[in-house]
Amino acid sequence: MDQARYDKGMKRLQQMNNMSTIGSRLMEISPELNRYIKEFAFGDVHSREGLSPRDHELVIISGLCALGFAAEEMRSHINMGLNAGLTRQEILETFIQLAVYAGFPAAVNATFIAKEIFDARDAKGIKN
Known part of the structure; x- marks a missing residue:
């Protein structure tokens, strides 16, 4: 350790x-x-130091979408990405772009996970 x-x-x-x-x-x-x-x-x-926290999260979210099976980690990193300055639209656009390379099922699953996170944040009054 x-x-x-x-x-x-x-x-x-x-x-x-x-x-x-x-x-x-x-x-x-x-x-x-x-x-x-x-x-x-x-x-x-x-x-x-090579990427900002925001860009780290965009890369991680992209990788998790491409994997297609890391829902818990995706939830966590969508939250962290939003906290780091990503917009909801940027996250959703990332999934649209990844549909071409990672497949539509992976992009659709990631989009539904993002909706869960957006709804949870809205319920808590978190606007980003």
């Missing part, structure tokens, strides 16, 4: 105002996997 990497990952997650429950739920069953995600995905990769 590398505490500095973990702390860096936690800082990034806090900056992104992640509203996901993935970490707390994962902690119950696999604290090790939860820690690796925070150390590597957020401490090492997501914290790199």
